[in-house]
Amino acid sequence: MFQVKKEIDFANEHESLVIGIFDKPTIFDGRLADLDKIFEGQLIGLVKSGDISAKKKVISVIHTFGKSGAKRLIFVGLGNEMKFSFEFLKEALGRTFKKIKEAKLCETAIFLDSFTAGSVDVQDAAHAVSESFALATYQFKGYKQKSNEPAIKLETINVYAGGAVENEIRASLTVGFAYGRGTNSARTLVNMPGNKLTATEMANYAKELAEKYDFKVEILEKEDMIKLGMGALLAVNQGSAEPPKMIVLKYQGKDEWKDVIGLVGKGITFDTGGYSLKPKDGIVGMKTDMGGAAAVLGAMEIIGELKPEQNVVAVIPSTDNMISGSAFKPDDVITSMSGKTIEVLNTDAEGRLALADAVTYAKHQGADYLVDVATLTGGVIIALGTETTGALTNNEAFFEQVLEASHEAGEPIWRLPLFERDKERVRSSKIADLNNSPGREGHAIMGGAFVGEFAEDTPWVHLDIAGTATTNKEHDLGPSGATGVMTRTLALLVERFETL
Numbered sequence: 001m002f003q004v005k006k007e008i009d010f011a012n013e014h015e016s017l018v019i020g021i022f023d024k025p026t027i028f029d030g031r032l033a034d035l036d037k038i039f040e041g042q043l044i045g046l047v048k049s050g051d052i053s054a055k056k057k058v059i060s061v062i063h064t065f066g067k068s069g070a071k072r073l074i075f076v077g078l079g080n081e082m083k084f085s086f087e088f089l090k091e092a093l094g095r096t097f098k099k100i101k102e103a104k105l106c107e108t109a110i111f112l113d114s115f116t117a118g119s120v121d122v123q124d125a126a127h128a129v130s131e132s133f134a135l136a137t138y139q140f141k142g143y144k145q146k147s148n149e150p151a152i153k154l155e156t157i158n159v160y161a162g163g164a165v166e167n168e169i170r171a172s173l174t175v176g177f178a179y180g181r182g183t184n185s186a187r188t189l190v191n192m193p194g195n196k197l198t199a200t201e202m203a204n205y206a207k208e209l210a211e212k213y214d215f216k217v218e219i220l221e222k223e224d225m226i227k228l229g230m231g232a233l234l235a236v237n238q239g240s241a242e243p244p245k246m247i248v249l250k251y252q253g254k255d256e257w258k259d260v261i262g263l264v265g266k267g268i269t270f271d272t273g274g275y276s277l278k279p280k281d282g283i284v285g286m287k288t289d290m291g292g293a294a295a296v297l298g299a300m301e302i303i304g305e306l307k308p309e310q311n312v313v314a315v316i317p318s319t320d321n322m323i324s325g326s327a328f329k330p331d332d333v334i335t336s337m338s339g340k341t342i343e344v345l346n347t348d349a350e351g352r353l354a355l356a357d358a359v360t361y362a363k364h365q366g367a368d369y370l371v372d373v374a375t376l377t378g379g380v381i382i383a384l385g386t387e388t389t390g391a392l393t394n395n396e397a398f399f400e401q402v403l404e405a406s407h408e409a410g411e412p413i414w415r416l417p418l419f420e421r422d423k424e425r426v427r428s429s430k431i432a433d434l435n436n437s438p439g440r441e442g443h444a445i446m447g448g449a450f451v452g453e454f455a456e457d458t459p460w461v462h463l464d465i466a467g468t469a470t471t472n473k474e475h476d477l478g479p480s481g482a483t484g485v486m487t488r489t490l491a492l493l494v495e496r497f498e499t500l
């Protein structure tokens, strides 16, 4: 896929050569000056005339008619050097790779040095190349009889590393590619319909991951859940013809099983709402209600690839939320694994019930820190829109680490408040310890607050991705549909984690 080469030689043959240009060059220097010499100064002339643009994300393709080894020069406008960032670079490269893919080229070269400025060094640029390549060219295969995969695929990227150490560039490409591919795996899981990705299939997928990366794996079956008293997850599954699964993966990167990070992902493979039935327009799309589980599995893939010195336990409660004569109902009172009793006021607030038992189980498995990720509430979409993931926490220092990881991953999160008065609302049932739906006011907070009751004093961050797990617009780093959001944030959190 990626071949690392040293100094660029413009005589080398390529289908295309990708070059970044910043605002507003009046002369080319360094290697670009050498390139321009081949064209007798015509390239800088094209910059001056505006045919080659340095404006942000504008891509100019110049055919070389045999003058240089590359058949095409692809100039990528990078705008103002002072405003250049890693995140912007990934988007600009993503757009470029999409264009190359559309042009059905199977190979390209890239002049890495031309994509560095300010805080973005050549290592970052290499990471950006492989991550954005994976993300931008992602396509969900789907189930059409006739494959929508192009016959010619962009398969080789020759990276000119200039003066950088080749092995270091290779390592950065590997890391970026792992991040991109892990995110794509999460996207694929989310894009799969509920009849294809059942809880059983998700468990099988987790087992395959475990085999590939040598994780310990445990799949709790319905009988195990009954023994452990997981009444909350079991209640959600009660109306289903599909058996529930509690999926547990363990990665041990330290000598001892301590300082364990627990990653908990909502794995509702389809959410009808249950007897608190969703309206018909609100049901379509609810195959994506396992976006949290997908992010956790995607992050575990990255962790498996990069093997950081950390301990991680991933816990995924999985079932669909269906209606039948045996389904749970509003007014039911259920007992969670923690012993806390819950009055069910709304069967559509099922995610927090599934997460409750998963969080308790993660703690039993030794989790010292917890992050739960869930497509939990429509309320978070009203509060924050579809670009920003909502967060809640019980621990400032742990939240800071999650926030930093999210910045670096380019996946924005924004914290919502969680005060004692908010907690009182989930504790306000007359007949049980908790209620699962204290009303629509601030209900993104209520969803998280409920999960927090089970995290108790363990440092915990809740991430509500109901708005960010999918997008209806194609973007520079992927198609419409699943985004794989929080995969990279979770993996980065684990990689960089420092015990509190």
Ligand code: BES
Residues within 6 Å of the ligand: 271, 273, 289, 346, 348, 349, 350, 351, 375, 376, 377, 378, 379, 437, 439, 443, 466, 467
């Ligand atoms: N799965 C939904 C949340 C959701 C909404 C995800 C839109 C993706 C897009 C969740 O289980 C749910 O239905 N939440 C209810 C909670 C309410 C009943 C308290 C909601 O947000 O309306």
Ligand code: ZN
Residues within 6 Å of the ligand: 271, 273, 347, 348, 349, 350, 351
């Ligand atoms: Zn629901």
Ligand code: ZN
Residues within 6 Å of the ligand: 268, 271, 289, 348, 350, 351, 375, 376
């Ligand atoms: Zn749901």
